[in-house]
Amino acid sequence: MNIIGNEIAFKTFSFLKVNETEIKIPKIKGKLYREEGEKNPGEISEFEKIKYGISSDALELNRKYLNYYNSYVAKEGEVKEDFKLFELDDEYCELFDLQHIIAEKNSKLKVILDYTSCGKGEKFRNSVIKVLAKENSQVEVFVIARDDDKSLVLESIGIYTEDDAKVSVHQYELGASKLYTNYKAELIGERSSSVVDSIYFGQKEEYLNMNYDMIHRGKKTESDILVNGALKDKSFKNFKSNLQFIEGAKGAVGSEEEYSILLDDTVNSISVPLMLAHEDDVVGNHASSAGKLDMNQVFYLMSRGISYDEAEALIVESKFSRAIDALADEKLKEEVWNSVRQIIKRGN
Known part of the structure; x- marks a missing residue:
């Protein structure tokens, strides 16, 4: 079964092969996960109004085979932090998880989702x-992805903000044979904001x-958006970003940046930063670069x-x-650093 996903916001020449993926x-076995989550209450009403995710097909697969659901809710005025570890292996090789992160008015919520996998067989998340x-x-979300080289991973992240809300997302993409990730933020409320500060590291034939x-x-x-x-x-690596200002978003300010270090001549890097403005009174900046180590x-x-x-690793x-x-x-920080250093290490 093949699906089409990660479609670019404004299509370009087809020969560039970046319009969609x-x-x-x-083959999905429909296996249970190692533990049961909460009962799924259905869609969050605000998300019924917006389009998000890798594709509608990817979301439908998640709904059809859902085997773990959890909600993280900070009540009005509450300060809360949650952590959840997910582990895939040869016995539990499929994870179709749905995470609802909801911060009520004047609350602060931090959620850490740590995904790992091991074993000899293929895994699908x-x-x-x-x-x-x-x-x-105020919401902070940390997605730590340390899937092994026999894992296929689909990640769909959707953000919806009301007035004066602030959302920060940190992704640490440090594994998987094939990774497809999609982040979409709908900045609906006035003076709301969203920040992405993420990293990725590809090795072998990932x-x-x-x-x-x-x-x-x-x-x-x-x-x-800052991705290193x-x-x-x-x-x-195929990286696409879209900074879009809808008519009426007066006074909005946005930035998108992606920087990639190419450690070998045999890697392949594609980056397509887009900026679309339908409103005059906005400020937008975008930048992207890919290159070898600075020999100086x-x-x-x-x-x-x-x-x-050692110099390569330090840079x-x-x-x-x-x-x-x-x-x-x-x-947890040291575990992430250890994962990065293991990938950097030559001879792996």
């Missing part, structure tokens, strides 16, 4: 994460397909007794430090 879905940030709420949409609808909304990545061996930096470090491999780590340092839990 064909995703080969493995289809995750849907929806965030509803109500008036004057394939990464990422799509970020930041839609400004409310007045004086703010957004910032590295590629080694024969890995392939490498030479400087090596002149101080550091080997080439990559410096690009990732801001996103990883956002993790307050020192043990």
Whole structure:
């Protein structure tokens, strides 16, 4: 079974092969996950009004085979933090999870979702994460993805903001044979904001397909997409981002940036940053770059007794430090750093 997903917001020449992505879905066994979640209450009403996710087919697969649901809710004025670990292996090899993250008025909510997998067999994960940030709420979401090289991963993240709400999302994409991730934020409320501060690291023959949409609808909304990545061996990355200002979003400010370090000549990197403005009174910035290590930096470090491999690792780590340092839990932060360093290590 094949589905089409991660369609670009404004189509370009077909020969560039970035308009959409064909995703080969493995045979689904409909297996249970290792634990039961909550009873699914159905769609959040606000999300009935918007389009989000990798594709409608990917969302339908999640609904059809859903085997884990959880909600994380901060009540009005409450400060709350939640953590959830997901583990796939040869016995529990399928995860169709749905996460509802809801911050009521004037609340603060932090949610950490940690995905790991191991074993000899193939695994399939289809995750849907929806965030509803109500008036004057603050939400932080951390998605740590350390899936193994026998995993196919689909990640759909949808954001909906009301007046003065703030949402920050941190993704750490550090595994999976094939990864497809889609982030879409609908900045509905006035003065609401959404920030993405994420990293990715591709190795071996891994394939990464990422799509970020930041839609400004409310007045004086703010957004910032910052994604830093590295590629080694024969890995392939297709990155698309869309910063869009809808008519009426007066005073909105947005930025989108993606930077990739190419550690080997055999990697493949494609980046397509878009900015679409239907409103005059806005400020938008976008940037994207991909290149090899700065040899001046490498030479400087090596002149101080550091080997080439160590210099390479230090430069990559410096690009990732801001996103990883956002993790307050020192043990979890060290685990993420260990995952990064294991990928950096030559000879893997």
